[in-house]
Amino acid sequence: xxxxxxxxxxxxxxxxxxxxxxxxxxxxxxxxxxxxxxxxxxxxxxxxxxxxxxxxxxxxxxxxxxxxxxxxxxxxxxxxxxxxxxxxxxxxxxxxxxxxxxxxxxxxxxxxxxxxxxxxxxxxxxxxxxxxxxxxxxxxxxxxxxxxxxxxxxxxxxxxxxxxxxxxxxxxxxxxxxxxxxxxxxxxxxxxxxxxxxxxxxxxxxxxxxxxxxxxxxxxxxxxxxxxxxxxxxxxxxxxxxxxxxxxxxxxxxxxxxxxxxxxx
Amino acid sequence: xxxxxxxxxxxxxxxxxxxxxxxxxxxxxxxxxxxxxxxxxxxxxxxxxxxxxxxxxxxxxxxxxxxxxxxxxxxxxxxxxxxxxxxxxxxxxxxxxxxxxxxxxxxxxxxxxxxxxxxxxxxxxxxxxxxxxxxxxxxxxxxxxxxxxxxxxxxxxxxxxxxxxxxxxxxxxxxxxxxxxxxxxxxxxxxxxxxxxxxxxxxxxxxxxxxxxxxxxxxxxxxxxxxxxxxxxxxxxxxxxxxxxxxxxxxxxxxxxxxxxxxxxxxxxxxxxxxxxxxxxxxxxxxxxxxxxxxxxxxxxxxxxx
Numbered sequence: 001x002x003x004x005x006x007x008x009x010x011x012x013x014x015x016x017x018x019x020x021x022x023x024x025x026x027x028x029x030x031x032x033x034x035x036x037x038x039x040x041x042x043x044x045x046x047x048x049x050x051x052x053x054x055x056x057x058x059x060x061x062x063x064x065x066x067x068x069x070x071x072x073x074x075x076x077x078x079x080x081x082x083x084x085x086x087x088x089x090x091x092x093x094x095x096x097x098x099x100x101x102x103x104x105x106x107x108x109x110x111x112x113x114x115x116x117x118x119x120x121x122x123x124x125x126x127x128x129x130x131x132x133x134x135x136x137x138x139x140x141x142x143x144x145x146x147x148x149x150x151x152x153x154x155x156x157x158x159x160x161x162x163x164x165x166x167x168x169x170x171x172x173x174x175x176x177x178x179x180x181x182x183x184x185x186x187x188x189x190x191x192x193x194x195x196x197x198x199x200x201x202x203x204x205x206x207x208x209x210x211x212x213x214x215x216x217x218x219x220x221x222x223x224x225x226x227x228x229x230x231x232x233x234x235x236x237x238x239x240x241x242x243x244x245x246x247x248x249x250x251x252x253x254x255x256x257x258x259x260x261x262x263x264x265x
Numbered sequence: 266x267x268x269x270x271x272x273x274x275x276x277x278x279x280x281x282x283x284x285x286x287x288x289x290x291x292x293x294x295x296x297x298x299x300x301x302x303x304x305x306x307x308x309x310x311x312x313x314x315x316x317x318x319x320x321x322x323x324x325x326x327x328x329x330x331x332x333x334x335x336x337x338x339x340x341x342x343x344x345x346x347x348x349x350x351x352x353x354x355x356x357x358x359x360x361x362x363x364x365x366x367x368x369x370x371x372x373x374x375x376x377x378x379x380x381x382x383x384x385x386x387x388x389x390x391x392x393x394x395x396x397x398x399x400x401x402x403x404x405x406x407x408x409x410x411x412x413x414x415x416x417x418x419x420x421x422x423x424x425x426x427x428x429x430x431x432x433x434x435x436x437x438x439x440x441x442x443x444x445x446x447x448x449x450x451x452x453x454x455x456x457x458x459x460x461x462x463x464x465x466x467x468x469x470x471x472x473x474x475x476x477x478x479x480x481x482x483x484x485x486x487x488x489x490x491x492x493x494x495x496x497x498x499x500x501x502x503x504x505x506x507x508x509x510x511x512x513x514x515x516x517x518x519x520x521x522x523x524x525x526x527x528x529x530x531x532x533x534x535x536x537x538x539x540x541x542x543x544x545x546x547x548x549x550x551x552x553x554x555x556x557x558x559x560x561x562x563x564x565x566x567x568x569x570x571x
Contacts, residue, residue, distance in 0.1 A: 102349065108319055108342075109317065109347040111340065111343035112339060262319065262320035265314075265349075
């Protein structure tokens, strides 16, 4: 771990992460503001008319609680796809581009081991994701308190958010591993990012179609179930644990490759 | 001699299609300035990358200060200054932010020397590196390489993009650091920058070492050719017909009606000038031997030795 590099990478990540956070904040404010048990009923009606479309975007659960509303409209789609975008931007900025353009040479020209360089990158990623999580949780709680005091099940929200963080770690691990493993810059960025996108797409398709539920069996992103997490179900918590541990393992694998590979910088 | 500072043995890295380095061996002794000459794509940067521990040898070993370049890179880097061949600096930083960052990464606490170097190179470090010209970026890279007063300096094409004044300053800097006891390894495809700094020089061609020579040997063996234009073709003919000691006439240049002749003189120009004094000469141009021609000379000689 290099503190100097960590601080520099954090600072360098602020802008792009800030933009993602701002977009998420906009969604949060809108969705919380839109919550109204009566409107929720009419939204339920929409869900009932187009169940497939809503299912594809992970918004298929009719609900009349504020937490259910948030889980339905934010935790299924917005909070998974946009953070994936952020992960790809960060990994590209820290690992893929510096190796491709050659500026990694300067980091390797300092008395810092490759192990600590890679760990610093992984830790920066995990920290930025944690910061993003803190922002969106705080904002949801604050908005809920402002518009509907006392209506939000904060504990449920925290549980779902912890599970979501594990999913983010998993996505981050895939992208980080791919960034470390591939020589070609485009492949390094898109093998991991593309795989994550593909998993989400498969999840969308599987949620819609009948008879193709088998697709859900082998898709790791299915391990993340915000409703079950909010309800505190043990299975869901365990599954999220699997996601989180896998994410860390993927980052460790990426680190191992980073330490051994040739860098033509 | 004691333990070499840089020790490369049978280094091989094959990138296919003849690219890479093959069976390269050399040693650089402590306090020596060692030049590594070769045309583009000859394998200079690949060798440099091995020394920096960016890549692993397929065969052979590379070590600096007795430490393995790949496995003990972090330890080596504490004593090493590096200038990459292509300046690609994290592009959203200003020059000064980058230099202070690198000083921290390298554990350099005293920034006085860094500021001195910035001043000497007349570098304005405030703009973003992305917006700097090639020469200015090169100065940032040079300050970065030298600022820690490292024991070993690895410089890949150090003067590219620098104007002649800054080139001289660079040469002065290398000599100063040699005085301080630094060992310098610099690669180049320009003979002049090597000539003015190096004690010994290695020639690399198509990934193989063609020769290692002391600078004195290189200077002595470097033939000088001159383009002589006589007042008329008669004068030329008179000169060409007579045999001159130590002066060779390049055969292709001698033809009827011409007034211009290419001659080469080994050693000094003295004998040629004295000889030409007997003729009516309109102009005399010195023509430096190109690096490629010099290579061919070495390559031929080494080839026949094998």
